[in-house]
Amino acid sequence: MKRRVISVLICVLAGGLVLPVLGKAEVQSLRGATPIEGGAVEPEVQTWQPDREPIDRDFVQQPPLIPHQIDGYQVNLKFNKCLSCHSWANYKQAKATKISQTHFSDRDGDVHANVAARRYFCTQCHVPQVDAKPLVENTFKPVEAITAH
C-alpha cells in the first residue's frame, strides 16, 4: 500500500515536471512560430497560367485540367459560363472540348436532357492551373496507354 502511494506520487510529480515542457512544444498556432509582434509569413502570390493547348491527363479517370483562366466566370442556377463554350450545342462554334456524356446522368443513372445537377458545378472537379511546385517529391508516371508518343 505504502509502495503504491509512493509510486503514484512519483508519477504525479514527474508528470508535473514533464507535461508543461511537452505541452509547450506541442501547442502551435496556425500562424506558426512567428511571434505576435512580428509580421506573418506572406504566402507567395500565384497568377493563373495564360491560355494554352489542352493539358494531357496523368491518369485515365482524371477530370481534364482547365488550360485557361476562369476569373469572373458565372456558374449558378441561372447560367453556366463554362457551358457557353463547352456544351454540346456550343463546342463546335467555340472550338472547345465538349463535356463528356457522363455529365448528363444523375446518381440514379437516369440520363437528363441537359447537364445533371451533380455535374453542373465544373470547378468541383476541373481546375485552372498556377505554376505551383509539388509539396512533396513524387515519382508517379502515367501509364503508356495515355501518354502521347
Place this chain on the structure above:
Amino acid sequence: MAIKRSVIALLFIGFIAGILFWGGFNAAMEMTNNEAFCITCHEMKENVYAEYRTTIHYANRTGVRATCPDCHVPREWTHKMVRKIQASNELWHKMMGTIDTREKFEAHRLELAQNVWRTMKRTDSRECRNCHDFGSMDYTKQGRRGRTQHEEGLAAGKTCIDCHKGIAHQLPNMGEMDPSVIVGEGQK
C-alpha cells in the same frame, strides 16, 4: 437714346442669364452623370453596383476603371441628351417602386438586361468602343481563345455585346436563349 440704352441693358441681362442657365444646365448634367449619383438609389447600389464591384471593370491590374456612365451614358452630346431624356422613364419607375426589392429586381432582370443589349446592338456597342477599339486591338497580344474569337467576330461583323454579355453584372436566367447553358431539371 433711352431706347438704345434699354436694348443694350436687355442684351446684357440676356447674356448673363444665358451663361447662368447654360452653366447650370451643364453642371446638373455633370452632377447626374457620375457613379456617386447613380448609387444614391438603393436599386442600383445593392444590385448592379454590388455585382460590378467584383468584375474587371472595377478592379484590374492596370488600375483603369470604367464607372457606370462610361458604359451606360453616351459621350457624344446629342446621344447623351436622348439618353438623359429616356432616363425620365427610370425616374417614373423609381417612384412606382417597380424594382424596389431584390425579388422584384430579379423578376425584371431579363427584361432590363435585354433593354441594354438591344441598345448596344443597335449602336454597334458604341460605349464599349470609347475604350476598346478593334483598330487599336493587337490580336497577337491576346490569348489563344480571344485571338480566334476576335478575328472571326470582326470578319462576321459582330459587335462587342454579341459575345460579351454579363461582364460587369450577373446574367439573368439564360436558359431561354440557350437551353444548353443551364442545369437539367427533371427532363429525362
